[in-house]
């Protein structure tokens with residue numbers, strides 16, 4: 001028995017009988033209201049994990065449990081009620097000619113009555129700060145605004161987990177930060193689980209846990225601070241640490257040991273001040 005919201009039990013997957021295994025004996029759990037970052041180099045199997053969670057794909061070996069249901073062809077429609085997915089390119093996700101139509105799409109598919117639907121659209125656009133764009137054409141929005149609308153579309157169906165699959169990859173640093181702040185706030189406000197899939201380690205700092213994938217296997221499960229401290233190991237598996245981690249690593253080589261591994265510039269400055277004041 002488990003209380004986990006999502007559980008992978010010895011999952012192996014390949015895209016065809018003559019294809020190589022893309023996931024090999026992968027096991028992990030994710031609790032309700034937990035923020036888990038899944039990182040790994042290109043092709044390490046991250047997106048495949050996302051597609052397995054909402055039943056776009058099924059494993060050849062092992063079992064996936066979402067919200068108490070084993071994911072299979074009989075349960076996918078129930079599973080998808082709990083799982084909201086946002087992908088890298090928002091243009092590929094838009095179906096409506098206005099923001100309102102677009103957010104309505106998932107609700108119409110679920111047969112939500114019109115009154116309730118309009119209410120939910122208002123609420124979810126408000127949650128991502130896009131209420132003023134109700135009648136705008138999605139394709140004319142900025143990249144960050146498009147991703148907000150995509151998140152609103154997912155929120156409208158009241159999911160229990162949101163999966164962002166490289167959802168900020170096409171945004172500039174400001175847009176990335178804004179989306180991360182939005183989802184961080186939503187997770188707390190709505191008591192959601194959040195899975196962020198990325199190869200950018202700057203995006204893991206707020207996660208409660210990090211799953212590092214390498215060649216289809218779980219290479220490490222840990223917290224962001226620990227992951228940041230493994231610069232050399234991460235380089236071996238094709239991942240580069242952000243500036244603060246590289247800087248702290250270089251200081252350590254020079255014999256300057258900081259009190260804790262900094263996760264951002266503010267923490268780095270604090271640690272440097274503390275070190276300086278002890279000199």
Ligand SMILES: Nc1ncnc2c1ncn2[C@@H]1O[C@H](COP(=O)(O)OP(=O)(O)OP(=O)(O)O)[C@@H](O)[C@H]1O
Nearest residue numbers: 015019022040041042043044045046047048049199
């Ligand atoms: N439809 C498909 N058919 C065959 N092979 C596929 C298919 N989709 C993905 N693959 C292969 O499966 C492996 C894992 O792909 P996946 O997209 O899960 O990796 P990823 O870690 O998300 O990569 P990226 O960071 O580039 O998005 C890769 O080797 C990829 O080429």
